[in-house]
Amino acid sequence: MTASHDRTTGETAAGRPAGMRPWRFVVWFGTVSLLADFVYEGARSVTGPLLASLGASALVVGVVTGAGEAAALMLRLVSGPLADRTRRFWGLAIAGYVLTVVSVPLLGVAGVLWAACVLVIAERVGKAVRSPAKDTLLSHATTVTGRGRGFAVHEALDQTGALIGPLVVAGMLAATGGDYAPALGVLAVPGVAALALLVWLRSRVPDPEAYERRAVAAGATAERTPAPAPAGRLPTAFWTYAAFMAATTTGFATFGVLSFHLVQRHLLAAAWVPVLYAAAMAVDALAALATGWLYDRHGPVVLAALPVLTALVVVLAFTDTVAIAAAGVLVWGAASGIRESTLRATVADLVPVGRRATAYGLFAGVAGAAGLAGGALIGGLYDVSIPVLIAVVTATQVLALVLLTATRAGRR
Structure with a gap:
């Protein structure tokens, strides 16, 4: 049949x-x-x-x-x-x-x-x-x-x-x-x-x-199905989550700045930069798989790793020791994997079906604005003082953790 x-x-x-x-x-x-x-x-x-x-x-x-x-x-x-x-x-x-x-x-x-x-x-x-x-x-x-x-x-x-x-x-x-x-x-x-x-x-x-x-x-997603928001509005928890993402993105160094440091400080020849980038992409994929599995078991609390990794990137990558700086780039790859996978998963859990594409568009817009501000902030502070850069990035990531906690509370 x-x-x-x-x-x-x-x-x-x-x-x-x-x-x-x-x-x-x-x-x-x-x-x-x-x-x-x-x-x-x-x-x-x-x-x-x-x-x-x-x-x-x-x-x-x-x-x-x-x-x-x-x-x-x-x-x-x-x-x-x-x-x-x-x-x-x-x-x-x-x-x-x-x-x-x-x-x-x-x-x-x-x-x-x-x-x-x-x-x-x-x-x-x-x-x-x-x-x-x-x-x-x-x-x-x-x-x-x-x-x-x-x-x-x-x-x-x-x-x-x-x-x-x-x-x-x-x-x-x-x-x-x-x-x-x-x-x-x-x-x-x-x-x-x-x-x-x-x-x-x-x-x-x-x-x-x-x-x-x-x-x-079938009731298979009772714990993860978002409650309907008022017509024309996105849930409050989504906006708190977007603020969390903006805070952590503001402190996220771009690979361009990381590679600039490696070459300008003569830590790595320019020809080897793509090889290190490829290694970071491999870590990206592994981190996405690991955190995705953990997210389904433990929920958004897994995302607390992202601000920690973001702060760790600048602590390691902007040193003058090759091995430590390279480790910082690999940590950057791990943070990128979380950003590109688990961050998107949470949007789907927070927003009802009829407004989900709108939410993804707004989420990306906030990310773009935060990325632009963060690029200018990190690039400018790099020229001034690396210790100050590390302190500022760490402060933004503490704020991000506070906002993530608020998101979890709003989601409940």
């Missing part, structure tokens, strides 16, 4: 979207992200040298890459509410991936500086378009798999692509004598594969929200 099928929800009689179990959906969606990260992290690893080869100054490189990162975060303030309003989560996710997959290979053959700058920013806009919709689609399946574990597995696969992409581009540049066209052109292959897999996934699971509807109806 075959299961009956509801064409509206894509559910079988067993109550799950036809053709795929929740864990399979998470893994396949993670594979899409792996392939996409292969593409855009491969390109981002050489953005600076590529723009310089077209005549860009350090100022131009800084402005363009900074504008790209700002676009990737701040534009989610628009794409998040748009996803909730239109309910076209799959359409926005696919459109965002298309923009990235098309922009990267064209970057290798741009030929003129202005066109390359436009493509660098366009790739980041693609991330802004897709991310709230993608995270919302993923959040439905993680209702069943466990929020922490589901987002953690997705992040681990994502970071696998972030590790492979730069290494492939480096190998192509070495093989072609520094020719960017074939080095970035080869990234079209995983890009096309990512789009094909995404379209296939949509055909198999047209309505991922069915995962969550079934789980809630």
Whole structure:
């Protein structure tokens, strides 16, 4: 006997979207992200040298890459509410991936500086378009798999692509004598594969929200299902949580500042910086898996590790001892893994389904503003006094712990 099928929800009689179990959906969606990260992290690893080869100054490189990162975060303030309003989560996710997959290979053959700058920013806009919709689609399946574990597995696969992409581009540049066209052109292959897999996934699971509807109806998520907020409003606990994230992000040093210290203090040759970055990405993936599992067992208290690691980064990484500074970079990788996985899982636990993409967009906007402020703060204090920098970052992380405690109280 075959299961009956509801064409509206894509559910079988067993109550799950036809053709795929929740864990399979998470893994396949993670594979899409792996392939996409292969593409855009491969390109981002050489953005600076590529723009310089077209005549860009350090100022131009800084402005363009900074504008790209700002676009990737701040534009989610628009794409998040748009996803909730239109309910076209799959359409926005696919459109965002298309923009990235098309922009990267064209970057290798741009030929003129202005066109390359436009493509660098366009790739980041693609991330802004897709991310709230993608995270919302993923959040439905993680209702069943466990929020922490589901987002953690997705992040681990994502970071696998972030590790492979730069290494492939480096190998192509070495093989072609520094020719960017074939080095970035080869990234079209995983890009096309990512789009094909995404379209296939949509055909198999047209309505991922069915995962969550079934789980809630069965009472499987009673402890984690957020209470409905008043119409048009997000829960108070979400805003407290966003403040926690802003405080910890303000003290989070960027890899650019860490690598600047390593090279300027002659602790590491520039050629070895990408190797250390790759090691940090491996730690990122492991930390995401570990904290995701712990989150599902113990809840948001696990996030208390993030402010501790954030403060530890500046204590270790800004020393003048190679081994200790390198350890600081690996701690930075662990903190990044928590930031990219478990932080997103908690948003899904705090916000009801109908407002979730909006929440992800607002969360990213707050992160973008805090990241910009933190970058200026840490960069400025680095030039003044490293002990003062450490003291200020530690103070921001103490504040973050207080806000996390308030979030837990509000959630209860």
